[in-house]
Amino acid sequence: xxxxxxxxxxxxxxxxxxxxxxxxxxxxxxxxxxxxxxxxxxxxxxxxxxxxxxxxxxxxxxxxxxxxxxxxxxxxxxxxxxxxxxxxxxxxxxxxxxxxxxxxxxxxxxxxxxxxxxxxxxxxxxxxxxxxxxxxxxxxxxxxxxxxxxxxxxxxxxxxxxxxxxxxxxxxxxxxxxxxxxxxxxxxxxxxxxxxxxxxxxxxxxxxxxxxxxxxxxxxxxxxxxxxxxxxxxxxxxxxxxxxxxxxxxxxxxxxxxxxxxxxxxxxxxxxxxxxxxxxxxxxxxxxxxxxxxxxxxxxxxxxxxxxxxxxxxxxxxxxxxxxxxxxxxxxxxxxx
Amino acid sequence: xxxxxxxxxxxxxxxxxxxxxxxxxxxxxxxxxxxxxxxxxxxxxxxxxxxxxxxxxxxxxxxxxxxxxxxxxxxxxxxxxxxxxxxxxxxxxxxxxxxxxxxxxxxxxxxxxxxxxxxxxxxxxxxxxxxxxxxxxxxxxxxxxxxxxxxxxxxxxxxxxxxxxxxxxxxxxxxxxxxxxxxxxxxxxxxxxxxxxxxxxxxxxxxxxxxxxxxxxxxxxxxxxxxxxxxxxxxxxxxxxxxxxxxxxxxxxxxxxxxxxxxxxxxxxxxxxxxxxxxxxxxxxxxxxxxxxxxxxxxxxxxxxxxxxxxxxxxxxxxxxxxxxxxxxxxxxxxxxxxxxxxxxxxxxxxxxxxxxxxxxxxxxxxxxxxxxxxxxxxxxxxxxxxxxxxxxxxxxxxxxxxxxxxxxxxxxxxxxxxxxxxxxxxxxxxxxxxxxxxxxxxxxxxxxxxxxxxxxxxxxxxxxxxxxxxxxxxxxxxxxxxxxxxxxxxxxxxxxxxxxxxxxxxxxxxxxxxxxxxxxxxxxxxxxxxxxxxxxxxxxxxxxxxxxxxxxxxxxxxxxxxxxxxxxxxxxxxxxxxxxxxxxxxxxxxxxxxxxxxxxxxxxxxxxxxxxxxxxxxxxxxxxx
Numbered sequence: 001x002x003x004x005x006x007x008x009x010x011x012x013x014x015x016x017x018x019x020x021x022x023x024x025x026x027x028x029x030x031x032x033x034x035x036x037x038x039x040x041x042x043x044x045x046x047x048x049x050x051x052x053x054x055x056x057x058x059x060x061x062x063x064x065x066x067x068x069x070x071x072x073x074x075x076x077x078x079x080x081x082x083x084x085x086x087x088x089x090x091x092x093x094x095x096x097x098x099x100x101x102x103x104x105x106x107x108x109x110x111x112x113x114x115x116x117x118x119x120x121x122x123x124x125x126x127x128x129x130x131x132x133x134x135x136x137x138x139x140x141x142x143x144x145x146x147x148x149x150x151x152x153x154x155x156x157x158x159x160x161x162x163x164x165x166x167x168x169x170x171x172x173x174x175x176x177x178x179x180x181x182x183x184x185x186x187x188x189x190x191x192x193x194x195x196x197x198x199x200x201x202x203x204x205x206x207x208x209x210x211x212x213x214x215x216x217x218x219x220x221x222x223x224x225x226x227x228x229x230x231x232x233x234x235x236x237x238x239x240x241x242x243x244x245x246x247x248x249x250x251x252x253x254x255x256x257x258x259x260x261x262x263x264x265x266x267x268x269x270x271x272x273x274x275x276x277x278x279x280x281x282x283x284x285x286x287x288x289x290x291x292x293x294x295x296x297x298x299x300x301x302x303x304x305x306x307x308x309x310x311x312x313x314x315x316x317x318x319x320x321x322x323x324x325x326x327x328x329x330x331x332x333x334x335x336x337x
Numbered sequence: 338x339x340x341x342x343x344x345x346x347x348x349x350x351x352x353x354x355x356x357x358x359x360x361x362x363x364x365x366x367x368x369x370x371x372x373x374x375x376x377x378x379x380x381x382x383x384x385x386x387x388x389x390x391x392x393x394x395x396x397x398x399x400x401x402x403x404x405x406x407x408x409x410x411x412x413x414x415x416x417x418x419x420x421x422x423x424x425x426x427x428x429x430x431x432x433x434x435x436x437x438x439x440x441x442x443x444x445x446x447x448x449x450x451x452x453x454x455x456x457x458x459x460x461x462x463x464x465x466x467x468x469x470x471x472x473x474x475x476x477x478x479x480x481x482x483x484x485x486x487x488x489x490x491x492x493x494x495x496x497x498x499x500x501x502x503x504x505x506x507x508x509x510x511x512x513x514x515x516x517x518x519x520x521x522x523x524x525x526x527x528x529x530x531x532x533x534x535x536x537x538x539x540x541x542x543x544x545x546x547x548x549x550x551x552x553x554x555x556x557x558x559x560x561x562x563x564x565x566x567x568x569x570x571x572x573x574x575x576x577x578x579x580x581x582x583x584x585x586x587x588x589x590x591x592x593x594x595x596x597x598x599x600x601x602x603x604x605x606x607x608x609x610x611x612x613x614x615x616x617x618x619x620x621x622x623x624x625x626x627x628x629x630x631x632x633x634x635x636x637x638x639x640x641x642x643x644x645x646x647x648x649x650x651x652x653x654x655x656x657x658x659x660x661x662x663x664x665x666x667x668x669x670x671x672x673x674x675x676x677x678x679x680x681x682x683x684x685x686x687x688x689x690x691x692x693x694x695x696x697x698x699x700x701x702x703x704x705x706x707x708x709x710x711x712x713x714x715x716x717x718x719x720x721x722x723x724x725x726x727x728x729x730x731x732x733x734x735x736x737x738x739x740x741x742x743x744x745x746x747x748x749x750x751x752x753x754x755x756x757x758x759x760x761x762x763x764x765x766x767x768x769x770x771x772x773x774x775x776x777x778x779x780x781x782x783x784x785x786x787x788x789x790x791x792x793x794x795x796x797x798x799x800x801x802x803x804x805x806x807x808x809x810x811x812x813x814x815x816x817x818x819x820x821x822x823x824x825x826x827x828x829x830x831x832x833x834x835x836x837x838x839x840x841x842x843x844x845x846x847x848x849x850x851x852x853x854x855x856x857x858x859x860x861x862x863x864x865x866x867x868x869x870x871x872x873x874x875x876x877x878x879x880x881x882x883x884x885x886x887x888x889x890x891x892x893x894x895x896x897x898x899x900x901x902x903x904x905x906x907x908x909x910x911x912x913x914x915x916x917x918x919x920x921x922x923x924x925x926x927x928x929x930x931x932x933x934x935x936x937x938x939x940x941x942x943x944x945x946x947x948x949x950x951x952x953x954x955x956x957x958x959x960x961x962x963x
Contacts, residue, residue, distance in 0.1 A: 146445075324449065
């Protein structure tokens with residue numbers, strides 16, 4: 001392996017790793033606030049990428065349809081639970097109206113930036129609605145039930161992806177098509193953009209959790225549900241917001257990666273699992289750790305795929321087991337000293 | 338077995354045998370799939386439903402069994418029948434090798450590790466193309482043939498799959514009501530409590546995991562012979578999720594796996610027929626429907642169909658001695674035990690423990706001799722024991738000796754480190770400093786189940802009971818001095834041990850004055866839960882008993898009865914370490930008292946002496962009062 005190959009692999013790995021890092025951030029956010037390990041996290045990536053593609057080409061806008069469906073189901077749930085008017089009506093009805101508007105205004109060829117924005121918001125809303133419809137009602141059931149629920153969500157969302165967009169692969173325009181050449185190494189602007197976006201999201205999350213009251217409330221709800229409730233923070237609302245932000249971040253990741261690797265209906269699970277491995281390397285509860293872990297997984301995967309082509313994937317998945325074990329041992333050590 | 342259930346069973350068996358004739362030929366195919374998936378899902382129910390270990394990688398073992406069997410038979414000329422066995426063994430071996438590391442994980446970590454394993458296995462099935470045929474699949478599958486009869490026709494193959502499913506269901510039904518099955522269910526409720534009654538939690542998990550892998554392997558092998566062509570996609574993550582869906586639909590019931598398999602398989606069929614084919618959307622809607630069903634099911638009934646099944650079948654864990662042990666299986670050594678046990682149940686809630694016989698276990702005359710003999714010196718000795726959490730020294734320099742036939746009270750204000758001391762002594766936490774000696778042997782840092790096997794057990798401040806009946810909870814306490822592992826449980830061996838355990842459990846329950854034998858333990862009021870924990874500990878025939886606030890939540894009369902019981906146990910030679918906040922109780926029963934404050938030992942002495950110690954008074958009431 002020459003130096004330039006190694007550098008190339010390193011940059012490729014970092015680009016993919018940035019996507020895993022964004023997924024890891026989303027997973028950690030959800031895990032911290034709700035103790036849910038979200039198997040369906042990667043599906044938000046798929047939804048984000050394919051919805052944005054659909055909005056620019058004017059072809060299939062399944063993500064918006066899904067948002068309408070989710071909004072309708074949510075509205076129905078709220079309607080059945082509370083007959084009197086309350087603020088709780090606002091998110092489902094507002095989103096329902098908005099997505100309907102987008103739907104009837106089509107077919108459209110939105111400029112990419114606007115498409116990204118609409119797709120991100122739509123997926124964030126789908127995330128919130130899925131939390132309200134499937135996770136919150138099972139809050140008492142415990143982590144294993146959550147796992148099976150999110151497995152079901154993964155299946156359902158992936159199937160819907162296939163239904164909406166078919167088995168084809170789609171590309172999305174890059175932010176900037178060019179490349180920087182530096183010392184024999186070519187780095188696309190998109191790669192740099194993906195990396196930059198990852199750190200911007202990390203910084204925004206930090207600002208949100210450290211500098212806003214609502215962010216602090218979310219952290220409180222993550223640490224102690226009962227305690228948070230006693231001081232007037234609703235763990236349910238915290239979970240809702242966590243799912244919305246997390247789904248939004250993942251959708252953004254999908255839009256960012258779509259120009260680099262093609263977007264397909266089944267891209268989600270693999271991305272989500274690698275994001276999870278990265279997050280676990282980083283300790284599963286820390287945001288910077290998730291980013292570093294995701295980047296590390298990306299680089300490792302790039303080199304593994306180059307050296308042992310067929311088994312590159314297997315090596316990354318095989319890493320999950322020792323990493324989890326080391327983590328459990330570390331936690332036990334921590335308790336023992 | 339009662340005549341009616343025997344007749345029902347016979348009718349059911351006849352129906353199962355006659356099914357291929359009763360249904361249109363097309364359904365024979367479905368029946369085969371239901372039976373195969375049903376057997377595999379039955380293993381998964383043991384794993385997920387009873388042991389609480391979620392596997393998202395069961396498709397891997399299913400695939401190893403399938404590839405193992407047909408590759409051996411097709412490429413290496415192994416006899417097809419033998420290859421079924423070898424495929425099963427391969428899957429079991431894989432289960433052992435995979436389970437050994439990953440079963441140290443629990444909860445969703447374990448589920449994710451199995452998910453990763455499933456994906457790795459699919460990659461291997463695809464990449465090892467020279468053996469498995471790669472993505473194109475493996476077609477060279479021979480025919481299963483017995484005495485010139487070919488098993489090709491689904492109507493005939495059905496009987497092979499039926500045998501598999503029935504054996505799997507019977508194995509599970511037999512296992513869960515055995516000693517090992519009780520332990521499997523117990524460790525799901527509380528691993529700490531399971532370890533403190535001497536259950537080898539790690540080994541049990543591994544055995545259950547291997548058993549489930551073996552069932553998946555045999556199912557996979559049958560599947561491969563049935564469809565005569567296999568490719569990696571039949572064993573991928575989708576297959577694992579499908580199997581898990583079946584298990585979740587069924588819930589923790591021996592018949593759950595087959596029922597779940599039937600629901601899912603028939604649903605597939607319906608979906609395929611309802612949705613117009615040709616558009617290629619059938620499989621798609623199926624996947625979405627799976628997702629929706631999985632989510633909907635978890636929300637509607639996290640326990641699956643089990644509550645319904647249990648109500649229909651009433652497969653309850655029997656509490657009548659006659660049912661638990663056929664009369665001829667009762668060992669001669671304790672002929673009077675069964676007659677003793679029956680009135681014990683009839684005595685009703687009013688039975689006072691004060692009237693209990695004077696032996697430790699009332700009904701089993703042979704037990705005191707089997708209890709570890711109290712040596713002349715201290716049974717339990719603790720030297721300079723210390724335990725810190727980060728910077729906090731929760732226990733610091735605790736030391737005492739406890740002889741047989743003695744009650745030592747351990748008191749101190751809240752946060753003094755009493756419960757931490759208990760956790761360290763009973764092996765749930767390793768100590769930071771110091772030594773623990775049990776019967777003169779150094780047992781420092783040994784795990785709780787080893788301590789339990791050496792005759793030391795404990796109760797918990799926040800009761801840690803198993804989610805099963807009261808009687809079964811106490812029978813779980815007999816684990817250390819009965820025999821029969823997972824394999825014995827599967828084969829239904831060890832009935833005599835079970836009968837003996839049940840008698841001892843009844844004796845111990847009578848001793849503490851509990852008569853709600855069939856009630857679910859977690860549903861009892863707190864006071865009775867505490868007494869139940871004491872009974873469970875007694876059923877272990879301990880030499881040293883650690884009681885963590887046994888009187889909390891008890892009413893006055895109950896406390897008096899508890900005090901009487903503790904006195905009687907001491908007189909029988911038991912060494913008791915008692916943490917208790919009810920000073921009247923401690924002062925009245927304890928022979929000596931150790932006082933702790935801020936992790937350190939304040940003083941040790943007779944109750945009278947301690948009561949008047951100014952330091953103790955200061956610790957409890959604040960310095961000014963001294």
